[in-house]
Amino acid sequence: MKRILADVRAFGVQFMRSRIGAFFAIAFPIILILLFGAIFSGxxxxxxxxxxxxxxxxxxxxxxxxxxxxxxxxxVRAIPTGPEILQYISENSINTALRIPADFQAKVLANETVNVTLYGDPTQSSYGIAYAAVSGAATQFNFTVARARPVVIPTTEKIAARDLRFIDLFLPGVIGLTVLTNPLFGMTNVCAEYRTRKFFKFLATTRLSKGEWLVSKIIWYSFLMLVSTAIMFAVERLVFGGIAVITPMAILLIVAGTFEFTSLGMILGLYVRDTETAAAVANAIGFPMMFLAGSFFPVDTMPPALQALARVLPLTYVNEGLRATMVFGNDAKALLYLGITIVIGVILFIIPAKALSWKSK
Known part of the structure; x- marks a missing residue:
């Protein structure tokens, strides 16, 4: 353990001496929050x-x-008829939902009044829009089927109030983005540089094992991401008055995501020829994932084809898990995504753990 902590300290000092590394770990996420928060908070x-x-x-x-x-x-998006609607709303962090009763057609054909129930949080602007649109659609429907007689009447049911704004949904995405970029780009470059400059052979002369070296990098990046998250959270609260919270589940997701993308960076760095190629490969993998995995906007607003692609990207589960626990308080959903992230991380870690050799590299 002493060797691991010593390597963590040495690597941390080396990392913080790089102005570029410190900028992207600390300053860049804050700039994103300030910029996008100012643009979209209205x-x-x-x-x-x-x-x-x-x-x-x-x-x-x-x-x-x-x-x-x-x-x-x-x-309009469909809810299965099996689950109870309030439970489905809670489990899937839904803001507005509409329930059409089983006797809808029978009452419409009999020209009898039938209620459709709108569930939502009245404090949300989207709820007011949804209610106005449902009322307008009901009026048009009544005019068509009953010559304007009020047959279909919207009623409302409140769900738990959540005074959410854009910045509350944006913060988890920026945290996920930071968890992706710093370990992925950093470790890809570090492993490629160590490989091309024969640093791994020098490590063979020390008592540090390859497993300890890998673990020390994961510990460092986990610490760095938690510090970066704390700073981003403070900016979000102090500047924009956001209500997203850092939960124990969020911390676990951040650590698991860091483990996952540090391992992926190790894989890329061990199999590329040089640092220039490493940067190109990391960019080719990282940048599409930033935009397709829901860092800047929810995955369910994308076209179906892109949604299907997003579901195979590991960052998607980090982002969605962070939003579930930090914004909606849905730790059950976040736990599922945490499990997926850990499984992917273990698989990715095994590859460099097996492939890395002080002598061969």
């Missing part, structure tokens, strides 16, 4: 997703959901 104009549980599943209920889609401000 809100935006995009479709509001509304999750619909259609218990009727009939031609008339399908016509009503089509009327919702036709409002141009709502994006």
């Amino acid at each position: 809100g935006g104009s995009q479709k509001v997703p509304i999750y619909v549980q259609d218990l009727s599943d009939s031609p008339e209920s399908h016509n009503f959901t089509a009327a919702l889609n036709a409002t141009t401000v709502l994006e």
Whole structure:
């Protein structure tokens, strides 16, 4: 353990002497939060997703959901008919949902009043938009089927209030972005440099084992990411008054994500020819992952093809897990993503642990 801590200290001093490394670990995430927070904290104009549980599943209920889609401000997404809607809302961190009762078609055809229930947080601007759109769609639907007689009537049910803003959803993404870039780019370059300059052969003359060397790098980057996260969290609270919180589950996700991407950086650095190639390979893998894994915007706002691609990217589970625990308090969902991250990290760690050899490198 003493050898590991000694190597952590030596590598940390070497890392912090690099102005570029310190900039991207500490200053760059703060710049992103300040920049995007200032741009988007005023809100935006995009479709509001509304999750619909259609218990009727009939031609008339399908016509009503089509009327919702036709409002141009709502994006209808289906909820399975099996689960209880409030439980589904809680487990999937949903802001607005609509429940269409099983007797919807029967009452519409009988020209009887039927209630559709809108669930949401009234403190959210998206809730007001959703309610206005549902009411408008109901009015249009009533005019079509009953000559404007109020057959379909929207009712409301409150869910737990969450006064969220853009910055609250953005902070976990920036943390995930930082967890990706620093270990991935840093370790890719370090391993490539050690390999090309024969530093691994010098390490063979020390008592430090290859396993201890690998673990020391993971410890250093984990410490660095936690410090960076604390600074980002302070900026988000002090400058924008955000409500996202750092939870124990978030800390575990940050450490697991650091373990995962440090291991990936080791793999890339051990198999590239030189540091220039290492930088190119790290950029080719890292930059697409930044934008496709939901660091800057939620994955479910992407086209279906990109959503499918995002689901195979390891950063997606770090980002979604951080949002689940830091913003929505959904630790059950975050625990699932933590498990996925740990499994991927272990697989990625085994490769350099087996491949690295002081003598051959």
